Amino acid sequence: MPYFLTLYFQTVHGYSAMATGLAFLLPAVVVAVGTQAGERAVSAFGVHRMLVAGMGLGAVGAAALGLALTSDGSYPALLPGIVLLGLGQGAAWAGMWISAFAGVAPADQGIASGLASTTLQTGGSVGLAVLVAFAGGAGQSASGTGLLDGIRTAVLVIAGGIGCGALALFALRRVTGTSGP
Numbered sequence: 001m002p003y004f005l006t007l008y009f010q011t012v013h014g015y016s017a018m019a020t021g022l023a024f025l026l027p028a029v030v031v032a033v034g035t036q037a038g039e040r041a042v043s044a045f046g047v048h049r050m051l052v053a054g055m056g057l058g059a060v061g062a063a064a065l066g067l068a069l070t071s072d073g074s075y076p077a078l079l080p081g082i083v084l085l086g087l088g089q090g091a092a093w094a095g096m097w098i099s100a101f102a103g104v105a106p107a108d109q110g111i112a113s114g115l116a117s118t119t120l121q122t123g124g125s126v127g128l129a130v131l132v133a134f135a136g137g138a139g140q141s142a143s144g145t146g147l148l149d150g151i152r153t154a155v156l157v158i159a160g161g162i163g164c165g166a167l168a169l170f171a172l173r174r175v176t177g178t179s180g181p
Contacts, residue, residue, distance in 0.1 A: 001062070001085070001158060003128060004135070004151045008069055012148050023075060027086050034090020041091060042098055048173050051095040055166035058088025062159035069152045071145070088162075096120075131157060 002024065009015040009023050034054070041050040065081025100116035101109060134157045135150035 001155070004131070004154050007147065008151050012069075012071060012151070026079070027082050030083050030086030031090040031093075034087040035094045036090075037087065038091030038094030039098075042095060047095050047099055047102070048169070051092055051099070052166050052170045052173075054088045054091030054095060055162050055169065056088070058085050058092060059159050059163035059166060061085030061088055062155060062162055066152050066155035066159055069148065069155060071148055127161075 005024070006020055009020045010017070015023065038050055038054055041053070045053075061081050061084025063081075065078060065085055068077045068081055070077075097116065101112055104112040131154045135154040136146065
């Protein structure tokens with residue numbers, strides 16, 4: 001998401017590097033709030049329910065954000081999507097890390113952390129390559145309406161991917177019948 005929002009802010013709307021950086025302050029704060037809320041939600045509802053809810057919220061936020069990306073749109077028009085996506089993303093991250101360490105012996109916590117971090121980074125790298133393909137090479141040669149359409153397509157694909165992940169996780173619980181941590 002940061003790659004496509006950077007293209008949107010700088011190329012579509014002409015933000016400077018400083019203005020783009022400032023535009024990312026609110027999403028960073030919202031993700032931090034989401035991680036705190038996610039931790040509390042795990043205690044109250046369990047990891048599985050919180051992950052499904054966080055991912056569902058993130059999918060709705062990404063869809064709202066994708067629909068708000070217009071050539072004449074304003075930053076405040078993006079805020080509902082940014083807030084929902086950030087809260088969901090933060091909550092899901094909290095659940096992911098809790099799940100990564102659940103049941104792991106203290107002596108193996110470093111290995112578990114390394115595996116989870118590597119998986120996260122690899123997924124992000126491969127995911128960005130796939131999303132750029134969906135966006136039609138956004139940022140490479142597209143400009144104007146083509147660039148905006150590519151960015152919007154990528155963000156909506158992100159929303160769909162998060163939503164499919166939430167549905168798969170929801171269905172997994174029903175299929176396995178496990179309650180998890």
